[in-house]
Amino acid sequence: MKTARIDRRDFMKSSAILAGLAAAGRLPLLGAEPEIGSSIDAATGPAAVKPIRAHLTGFTPASDGQAARENYALTYDIVHWENGLRKGTQRGNSVVGSLAITRRRGNGRVQYDVEQHTRFGGVDNVIEAQIVCAPDDFNALRSWQIRTYGVPLSGDQVPLSEITETGENSAGQIQVKDGDHRYGFTASHPVVSQWTVPDFLARRGSADTSVTFDLLQDLSLFKANQTLIFDGTVEVAVKDGQTVQMDTYAQTGEGVLPVHYLLDEQRRPQLITNSLVSWALTDIS
Secondary structure, three states: OOOHHOOOHHHHHHHHHHHHHHHOOOOOOOOHOOOOOOOOOOOOOOOOHHHHHHHHOOOOOOOOOOOOOOOOEEEEEEEEOOOOOOOOOOOOEEEEEEEEEEEEEEOOEEEEEEEEEEOOOEEEEEEEEEEEEEOOOOEEEEEEEEEEEEEOOOOOOOOOEEEEEEEEEEEOOEEEOOOEEEEEOOOOOOOEOOOOHHHHHHHOOOOOOOOEEEEEEEEEEEEEEEEEEEEEEEEEEEEHHHHEEEEEEEOOOOOOEEEEEEEEOOEEEEEOOOOOEEEEEEEEO
């Protein structure tokens, strides 16, 4: 368990380093492409959809169901941005996994069940989480359990890859436990996870949105002082030459590259884009 835990922490640190390089323009992200003038142009489309624009040519927005209900389920494709493999080839996207978020409210709390799969290097990396939140606007975190593990192509789970953590947030004091190992953080703002932010926007998002929160990414990595603001309305080109009008919201803060949330006129969170990895809604029920 100790070896797996260190590997996971090291991976998180390396991810933060990559994020810093990308922000400095030293990684070939779409947001770092040289352009003249506005980032909104006929060639690349709105800045918010640059990391996913190749995927959008085959994307049909989910049209059934509403997100702003007490109980619902969202299913997303996890879309990876890829550089051209050879000089002259086009950059594109590939679907590398799936994400299912189920929300239920009752007994004075909100519960989220999360199951996420991403496949890189022939390994299915799985996250399973149960999150209990306060029934407030943010669905601020109260307690949670998260299990992560890897399954290679052979189908046999890698024993050392499994990590199970539990955590709780009491008045901004965050405590996380993994067996005998414990660590914690102190928050100054409501604490949320990346899997609960879309619900806030589906319910409370508007042209006046400007809020601050602290993020517990993957329920393990604390990133303070995140801001979320309305970033305008854009026309997004999707499959068969259709266009969909979407409201965009931008999240910035410590330790993150900008995250964009795009919601349609029915307040469905259709797209969440974030440099190399984005989410595209496939079903809502």
